[in-house]
Amino acid sequence: MMATLRALAEPNRFQIVELLRDGPRPVGDMVNRLGLRQPQVSKHLRVLSDAGLVDVRVDAQRRIYALRPAPLQELEAWLERYRRIWEVNFQRLDAVLIDLKSRELKTKEKKRGRTKR
Amino acid sequence: MKNAGTLKITTPTGHEIAMTRVFDAPRRLVFDAFTKPELVKQWLLGPPGWTMPVCEIDLRVGGAYRYVWRHTNGKEMGMGGVYREIVPQERLVCTELFDEAWYPGEALVTTTLVEQGGRTTLTSTMLYVSQETRDAVLKSGMERGVVASYDRLEELLASIE
Numbered sequence: 621m622m623a624t625l626r627a628l629a630e631p632n633r634f635q636i637v638e639l640l641r642d643g644p645r646p647v648g649d650m651v652n653r654l655g656l657r658q659p660q661v662s663k664h665l666r667v668l669s670d671a672g673l674v675d676v677r678v679d680a681q682r683r684i685y686a687l688r689p690a691p692l693q694e695l696e697a698w699l700e701r702y703r704r705i706w707e708v709n710f711q712r713l714d715a716v717l718i719d720l721k722s723r724e725l726k727t728k729e730k731k732r733g734r735t736k737r
Numbered sequence: 738m739k740n741a742g743t744l745k746i747t748t749p750t751g752h753e754i755a756m757t758r759v760f761d762a763p764r765r766l767v768f769d770a771f772t773k774p775e776l777v778k779q780w781l782l783g784p785p786g787w788t789m790p791v792c793e794i795d796l797r798v799g800g801a802y803r804y805v806w807r808h809t810n811g812k813e814m815g816m817g818g819v820y821r822e823i824v825p826q827e828r829l830v831c832t833e834l835f836d837e838a839w840y841p842g843e844a845l846v847t848t849t850l851v852e853q854g855g856r857t858t859l860t861s862t863m864l865y866v867s868q869e870t871r872d873a874v875l876k877s878g879m880e881r882g883v884v885a886s887y888d889r890l891e892e893l894l895a896s897i898e
Contacts, residue, residue: 702754703746705783710744710758712780716770717762724766 624691627671632656633664637673637687644686755862764852767859768826771848772796782806798823802831818843826850833863
């Protein structure tokens with residue numbers, strides 16, 4: 621999970637993943653589209669490959685990269701679980717705050733009542 | 738997105754998860770709800786079925802906190818850490834480590850509260866890094882910029898399905 625996040629944290633790598641979303645691409649094609657040098661793109665692809673985010677196959681002289689959806693689906697599921705836990709926590713916190721506000725209001729009214737008398 | 742009740746989660750960098758949520762209450766009450774055990778116990782419970790039998794908070798820099806949750810099925814889960822920075826009603830920085838951590842090292846959690854018109858915007862950032870990196874970050878005074886915004890990540894994830 622964290623390996624996926626770390627791999628995606630670099631803007632160029634994120635862009636590579638976005639390019640591969642539309643389908644497999646040869647390295648040369650990505651070099652042209654990203655405006656980076658080939659060694660840089662290869663380095664990024666290696667990181668993505670180590671994180672399990674891309675697969676490579678060799679077709680004649682070309683190396684063609686494809687996205688592996690599994691880690692991204694895992695990341696999405698993890699973030700969704702995380703979001704759900706904090707949503708219920710914060711809904712309960714809303715109730716706690718309403719309670720605190722009304723108690724504060726009552727204390728103030730009592731004080732005001734006392735000073736009036 | 739200033740509506741109370743909308744939880745926003747982003748991953749600003751590869752090691753961070755940030756949450757933003759607006760509460761319809763002044764920040765002194767939100768701060769109390771985060772730092773007084775009798776209040777924390779009422780809401781920091783996670784999914785249904787869990788209670789919080791242990792909630793100890795020593796609210797001072799260097800002071801520790803310890804939380805233990807118990808499920809109706811008997812399972813227990815513990816977590817704790819140390820406060821590294823405290824600005825009452827405004828800012829809390831603490832370390833966070835689950836007894837059975839799914840990530841290496843501790844997380845560093847920075848919570849800030851900003852009040853406007855009686856409402857409070859809470860931002861909580863969880864930084865998951867090695868201890869060495871975390872200490873370096875603390876030394877540098879937490880003045881780290883957000884490297885890149887990954888709102889696009891959500892879009893990307895949605896398109897993968």
